[in-house]
Amino acid sequence: MKNYFGAPIKKLGFGFMRLPTLPGKPDTEIDLEKVNEMVDLYMSKGFSYFDTAYVYHGGKSEVAIRECVVKRYPRDKFQVTTKLPLWGPTTVERMKEITAEQLERTGLEFFDLYFLHGLGPDSLAQIDGGAWDYLKSLKANGTAKNIGFSYHGNAAGLKTLLDAHGEDVDIVQLQLNYLDWDSEDVQSKLCYEEVSKRGIGVVVMEPLKGGTLVNFADSVKKVLTDANPNASVASWALRFPIDLDGTVTVLSGMNTIDNVKDNINTAENYPAKLTEADHKVIQTVLEELKKVPTIPCTRCNYCAPNCPQNINIPGILGVVNDYAKFQNLAGAKMNYGRMTGPNPFGPPGVVPAKASDCVNCGTCVEHCPQHIKIPDELKKAVELLEK
Ligand code: SF4
Ligand code: SF4
Structure with missing residues (x-):
């Protein structure tokens, strides 16, 4: 070095x-x-x-x-x-x-x-x-x-x-x-x-x-x-x-x-x-994290381009899933702010909408290969992240 x-x-x-x-x-x-x-x-x-x-x-x-x-x-x-x-x-x-x-x-x-x-x-x-x-x-x-x-x-x-x-x-x-x-x-x-x-x-x-x-x-x-x-x-x-x-x-x-x-x-x-024992412990942590129940979103992004409200659906569901694993509400709210607000590192002029902007049209659900009830999950995200 x-x-x-x-x-x-x-x-x-x-x-x-x-x-x-x-x-x-x-x-x-x-x-x-x-x-x-x-x-x-x-x-x-x-x-x-x-x-x-x-x-x-x-x-x-x-x-x-x-x-x-x-x-x-x-x-x-x-x-x-x-x-x-x-x-x-x-x-x-x-x-x-x-x-x-x-x-x-x-x-x-x-x-x-x-x-x-x-x-x-x-x-x-x-x-x-x-x-x-x-x-x-x-x-x-x-x-x-x-x-x-x-x-x-x-x-x-x-x-x-x-x-x-x-x-x-x-x-x-x-x-x-x-x-x-x-x-x-x-x-x-x-x-x-x-x-x-x-x-x-x-x-x-x-x-x-x-x-x-x-x-x-x-x-x-x-x-x-x-x-x-x-x-x-x-x-x-x-x-x-x-x-x-x-x-x-x-x-x-x-x-x-x-x-x-x-x-x-x-x-x-x-x-x-x-x-070696320490590394095994860390490996076990990663395996335990996979077992925590989460929304089965694969981040394929088939949904978001079809949303008339420009909602960053995979981004929001990712924040909800991270909260399930890490129970860090302050961190989740900060990340949610990044996903749904002006981002100095993102493309200029693009401000994604919030979960509460969902109008329940159902278009995203038609495109989701995982059949996730996206509007319902977004309602839960509003309760968790916008209150
Ligand atoms: S239900 Fe909500 S999230 Fe889904 S496409 Fe419509 S407005 Fe967008
Ligand atoms: S289409 Fe479904 S699985 Fe794909 S990013 Fe959207 S919510 Fe996640």
Whole structure:
């Protein structure tokens, strides 16, 4: 593994995207006292990597980096990664303005790692329009010590990006967890292999899949607690990417001091490598998840193009099914919002309708090879996700 930061770093990164906020205040009002306490505990154990982005907490995450880390610790004791958004206008002039604003917000003179934020399988033409050359210029002039991108998409799209620009890339940030490892959508394993075979480092995001891998149905949780009553459910999810040789660090969007304590305990006190028995436990969890009763939607998408209301039927049914398995209502509502509202990563101008927009015409049912009573399922989705 290349030494990106002057010295090896520990494999627990502090994600500044879900910071505690002041009671009753919006997402932009971060509780800096609590964050200081969390940062102090994290730093006191020799951890050092902080991840932020221009858009997190409406821009206040980068300010929290300045107040809680940069002003309080020597520069050689921590690393900061931030990200340049490519939605909205992306002229070179605008990108320069954003980078200058990020330096001012964070109080830094350089970033240890600078990413293009949230590239997808179709991003090549966009980054070839100026963003990639701009990113390289930041490394050349010392504003960024390392460069790369965070990625949401399949392995084929990632290969296209890396075939074009892999020789410039130091690190790629990937969604990687044991649930998505073999999934058709996220393809964590294939993406990880695509990056690491080129000698490029991987920073892991969403090791807990946004909290999903700590909120299982009871039957699934029991597999983990039976295997080790002393290990937290989250520790299993964190250890999976820590175990991989090609990972530089593993991010956790820590929200409370207890999160920090538990994650430190996992990173410090378990063996770096999962045993064969550990892998079997994880396999059993995946098998138990398949047994949880769900709507038998295969995501074939024969229904949605025929819906006069433009309802993202497979997307909504997928959220309902995820809730059945993971019992994470907050996460389900957030995903439902993504499926049914404006999406900065989606096609411009397309806003899918909500389940409550269903007019019960029945057209979708005629097209569904699984004979799912879609309007009835959408009514249940309204009760679960819109109330
Ligand atoms: S029943 Fe509802 S979801 Fe199905 S096609 Fe009609 S409006 Fe769309
Ligand atoms: S047609 Fe049926 S199985 Fe296919 S995506 Fe729609 S609801 Fe799911």
